[in-house]
Amino acid sequence: MKRQIPLLLVLVFGIFMIFQYFVPHESSEWIYEFFLDWIYIIGIFALALGIWSLIRVSYDKIKYKKPNWQYAVITLAGLFAMILFGFDYGRHFFSAEGLSNYMFRAFFDYILIPIQATMFSLLAFFIASAAYRAFRARSLLATLLLVSALVVMLRFNPYFGPIGPYLEQTASWLLNVPNLAAKRAIIIGIGLGMVATALKVILGIERAYLGKD
Amino acid sequence: MTGWIPRIIAISGSDIGIIISLVVIGGGLAWLLKQSIKAGDVDRRIVFLFIFISVSVPILFPITFSETATPIVKKLYDRIENLPEGSAVLISFDFDPAMAPEVQPMADAFARHCLAKNHKVIFMSLWATGQSLLSTTLQNVVRPEFPEKIEGVDFANLGYKAGNEGVLNVIVTNFRKMFPTDVNSIPLDSIAVFKKIRSCQDLDLIISIGGGKPGAKEWILFVGDPANVPMGCGVAAVTAPQLYPYYPKQLLGILGGIKGAAEYESELVRHYDRFADVKKPGLRMMGPQTLAHVVIMAFIVLGNISYFVTRRRGKKP
Numbered sequence: 001m002k003r004q005i006p007l008l009l010v011l012v013f014g015i016f017m018i019f020q021y022f023v024p025h026e027s028s029e030w031i032y033e034f035f036l037d038w039i040y041i042i043g044i045f046a047l048a049l050g051i052w053s054l055i056r057v058s059y060d061k062i063k064y065k066k067p068n069w070q071y072a073v074i075t076l077a078g079l080f081a082m083i084l085f086g087f088d089y090g091r092h093f094f095s096a097e098g099l100s101n102y103m104f105r106a107f108f109d110y111i112l113i114p115i116q117a118t119m120f121s122l123l124a125f126f127i128a129s130a131a132y133r134a135f136r137a138r139s140l141l142a143t144l145l146l147v148s149a150l151v152v153m154l155r156f157n158p159y160f161g162p163i164g165p166y167l168e169q170t171a172s173w174l175l176n177v178p179n180l181a182a183k184r185a186i187i188i189g190i191g192l193g194m195v196a197t198a199l200k201v202i203l204g205i206e207r208a209y210l211g212k213d
Numbered sequence: 214m215t216g217w218i219p220r221i222i223a224i225s226g227s228d229i230g231i232i233i234s235l236v237v238i239g240g241g242l243a244w245l246l247k248q249s250i251k252a253g254d255v256d257r258r259i260v261f262l263f264i265f266i267s268v269s270v271p272i273l274f275p276i277t278f279s280e281t282a283t284p285i286v287k288k289l290y291d292r293i294e295n296l297p298e299g300s301a302v303l304i305s306f307d308f309d310p311a312m313a314p315e316v317q318p319m320a321d322a323f324a325r326h327c328l329a330k331n332h333k334v335i336f337m338s339l340w341a342t343g344q345s346l347l348s349t350t351l352q353n354v355v356r357p358e359f360p361e362k363i364e365g366v367d368f369a370n371l372g373y374k375a376g377n378e379g380v381l382n383v384i385v386t387n388f389r390k391m392f393p394t395d396v397n398s399i400p401l402d403s404i405a406v407f408k409k410i411r412s413c414q415d416l417d418l419i420i421s422i423g424g425g426k427p428g429a430k431e432w433i434l435f436v437g438d439p440a441n442v443p444m445g446c447g448v449a450a451v452t453a454p455q456l457y458p459y460y461p462k463q464l465l466g467i468l469g470g471i472k473g474a475a476e477y478e479s480e481l482v483r484h485y486d487r488f489a490d491v492k493k494p495g496l497r498m499m500g501p502q503t504l505a506h507v508v509i510m511a512f513i514v515l516g517n518i519s520y521f522v523t524r525r526r527g528k529k530p
Binding site: 029039043096100108109116120127131137138154176180 | 398
């Protein structure tokens with residue numbers, strides 16, 4: 001019974017969601033929106049559960065002085081501080097005015113943005129190192145990849161004056177023809193794979209989401 | 214001879230940047246070429262050092278280039294330019310701070326262009342962190358550069374709504390069901406911008422700015438295609454090739470990475486004198502990016518020289 005009910009729910013709602021997509025009627029739309037509200041409700045509970053889990057894990061780390069427990073203090077401090085600032089010290093619970101709170105903006109603009117941008121920009125260093133090691137003309141295909149990469153990168157370079165337009169045309173051809181063909185094939189492949197997986201889940205063949213118990 | 218000294222004194226920051234880059238990077242790469250021929254692979258810390266120099270020098274001594282819009286950018290620019298005054302344009306901020314340095318310049322440029330053309334602009338976000346970045350554009354671009362534009366009359370801010378594709382699936386037929394109010398809790402029925410707009414089908418153009426999920430692809434699948442609304446997008450460079458299959462039918466144009474932002478900014482400056490003095494982060498960031506690309510290409514060449522030299526000597530590369 002513990003497994004049959006979830007399987008039945010997935011079957012019923014899965015089939016309904018497929019059909020509603022093809023039924024452009026108000027009642028179908030109403031039911032769809034009703035279910036969408038449920039997604040928000042479930043999402044809010046998941047969020048609450050996530051915050052509780054984060055607090056518990058961090059608290060245990062601090063209590064038992066586990067390795068790097070100091071980071072858990074910063075995590076909890078950041079979490080509670082942003083909640084406090086986001087609600088404008090409790091003055092605005094039901095509107096977005098807290099987002100204009102000076103401290104909330106300062107933490108967002110001067111801590112979150114630089115941290116995330118730094119993490120993302122580290123990619124440049126690893127891409128350079130990886131390109132140096134991986135782009136070797138070991139075979140015909142590797143050489144084609146190497147030449148294509150160089151042409152697409154050279155297109156960005158404004159130093160190439162007279163040959164610039166030719167580079168631009170070649171790079172556009174590479175992006176619009178071989179890249180497009182490969183991407184379309186991948187997109188169609190992924191689409192078919194998603195349909196197959198969704199059918200397996202709806203029909204109860206794929207049950208990994210139920211867990212082991 | 215007399216003009217020599219003033220010429221030296223009048224040297225610009227950009228010239229200093231180019232000279233330092235040429236000397237440090239060019240000299241360093243020449244030394245590395247010699248080393249590669251002699252001893253093989255270069256330590257990756259040296260690669261990192263060169264990338265650091267190639268990015269930091271043009272930031273300290275700004276190197277800027279003139280850009281010309283490529284067709285994929287120009288088409289989107291032309292669409293906004295040729296829409297009749299008062300057209301409804303939706304700009305969705307679907308990104309987080311990690312992507313912001315790359316795509317926020319596009320958001321600013323789109324906002325500038327649409328407001329300069331007197332279009333009615335609707336700002337929204339499908340990403341939780343997008344709302345604060347949207348506020349940044351309003352604070353840094355819309356309010357100081359267009360003080361005459363009134364919120365609610367000339368533009369509206371719907372803010373963030375959770376639900377990803379679910380949000381799109383609803384607003385494609387009805388905005389008010391998903392956004393009963395704007396970000397300031399004002400009912401949509403009281404907002405002038407929404408007087409004639411019931412759903413996404415009433416929009417003249419949708420622009421999604423981002424690079425993740427939900428993003429431009431989801432906008433095409435759930436709104437652009439089903440409702441037949443023209444769409445454009447500005448995305449991070451890594452995402453741009455994935456969106457090429459949708460161009461030019463489902464996407465009028467794509468701004469890919471800093472290059473796309475720089476091309477759009479240069480097009481704006483070319484046509485609007487009022488934007489000549491505003492900050493142009495896209496154009497400014499092209500300097501470090503171009504130099505870093507040159508260094509990466511040089512390392513690819515060095516890597517291949519080292520590979521062939523090692524192979525010729527009979528060693529296993």
